[in-house]
Amino acid sequence: MRFFIRLLAVLLTALHPAWLLAQSSDQAEMATGLRSNGLIWIVVGVILIILCGLLLYLYNLDRRITNMEKEQ
Amino acid sequence: MINQLHKRWWKVLGAVLMLYTFTAGMMIQVPARFVLHETIRNLFFHVPVWFTMILLLLVSLVQSVRFLRTGKMVHDIMAAETAAVAVLFGCLGFLTGMLWGSFTWGDTFSWLFADTKILGAFIGLMIYAAYFILRGSINDEEKRARVAAVYSIFAYMLLIVFIFVIPRLTDSLHPGNGGNPAFSTYDLDNSMRTVFYPAVFAYFLTGLWIASLRVRVRILHYRKHHINVL
Numbered sequence: 001m002r003f004f005i006r007l008l009a010v011l012l013t014a015l016h017p018a019w020l021l022a023q024s025s026d027q028a029e030m031a032t033g034l035r036s037n038g039l040i041w042i043v044v045g046v047i048l049i050i051l052c053g054l055l056l057y058l059y060n061l062d063r064r065i066t067n068m069e070k071e072q
Numbered sequence: 073m074i075n076q077l078h079k080r081w082w083k084v085l086g087a088v089l090m091l092y093t094f095t096a097g098m099m100i101q102v103p104a105r106f107v108l109h110e111t112i113r114n115l116f117f118h119v120p121v122w123f124t125m126i127l128l129l130l131v132s133l134v135q136s137v138r139f140l141r142t143g144k145m146v147h148d149i150m151a152a153e154t155a156a157v158a159v160l161f162g163c164l165g166f167l168t169g170m171l172w173g174s175f176t177w178g179d180t181f182s183w184l185f186a187d188t189k190i191l192g193a194f195i196g197l198m199i200y201a202a203y204f205i206l207r208g209s210i211n212d213e214e215k216r217a218r219v220a221a222v223y224s225i226f227a228y229m230l231l232i233v234f235i236f237v238i239p240r241l242t243d244s245l246h247p248g249n250g251g252n253p254a255f256s257t258y259d260l261d262n263s264m265r266t267v268f269y270p271a272v273f274a275y276f277l278t279g280l281w282i283a284s285l286r287v288r289v290r291i292l293h294y295r296k297h298h299i300n301v302l
Binding site: 028029030031040043044047048051052055058059061062065066068069072 | 087091289
């Protein structure tokens with residue numbers, strides 16, 4: 001478990017140093033305003049909450065089935 | 073694969089990669105392109121769904137072949153359940169593609185026939201719908217398993233032809249088909265690949281997790297009736 005958390009931390013920092021850089025001006029319209037005032041984090045937060053909920057649900061199902069297997 | 077059903081490491085890996093995909097997929101810098109704009113990020117969410125469907129069906133194919141070789145019912149159970157989850161991912165792929173395509177390709181009503189790859193994927197899903205109808209129509213379990221296993225070998229070959237071969241021979245709006253370049257031209261510095269490939273693994277492992285739960289419930293059901301499928 002701890003190994004995977006470390007792996008994630010390494011991935012997050014090593015792969016995307018460009019996260020904090022401001023977006024250079026491009027012709028095609030992108031959501032730069034959304035990111036500059038930080039609101040995109042709220043969307044990411046909402047997504048992560050939903051995802052965590054779903055994954056926890058899956059984990060609970062897994063545990064319940066394990067219990068049923070042990071009972072038999 | 074049976075001894076992996078209760079292992080935890082790949083489920084944790086899938087969950088971690090899933091969290092990574094949804095965070096990095098929203099946050100990394102993506103190439104600015106006309107028409108696509110920010111929807112280019114759907115590469116991290118829409119495309120892996122289809123990859124997962126194809127990979128899960130490959131698992132189903134392998135399990136079908138293993139059933140034919142060994143005659144163990146557990147392989148039939150695994151083949152059926154991975155195919156069921158794969159169809160679910162295929163439906164999600166259709167829904168997300170409809171939404172994305174209606175805004176970037178501007179075609180909402182004739183979406184099924186607007187693109188060869190969409191029609192091909194639809195036919196592929198129908199072939200697997202027939203797989204479940206076939207399974208449902210045979211009562212004898214051994215016979216069902218054998219017929220379904222043979223059918224699924226043909227079904228997978230047809231799916232590959234309809235999704236990967238025919239769209240390359242004709243016109244298609246999908247990147248990488250009909251003479252179109254794949255996403256390497258949109259993604260010059262390869263930064264999108266750092267999210268795309270983990271996303272494929274994340275969806276695939278999560279799909280396998282769901283399928284493994286379904287398999288375990290089926291095994292429990294058999295065991296309740298004192299039938300050993302292992």
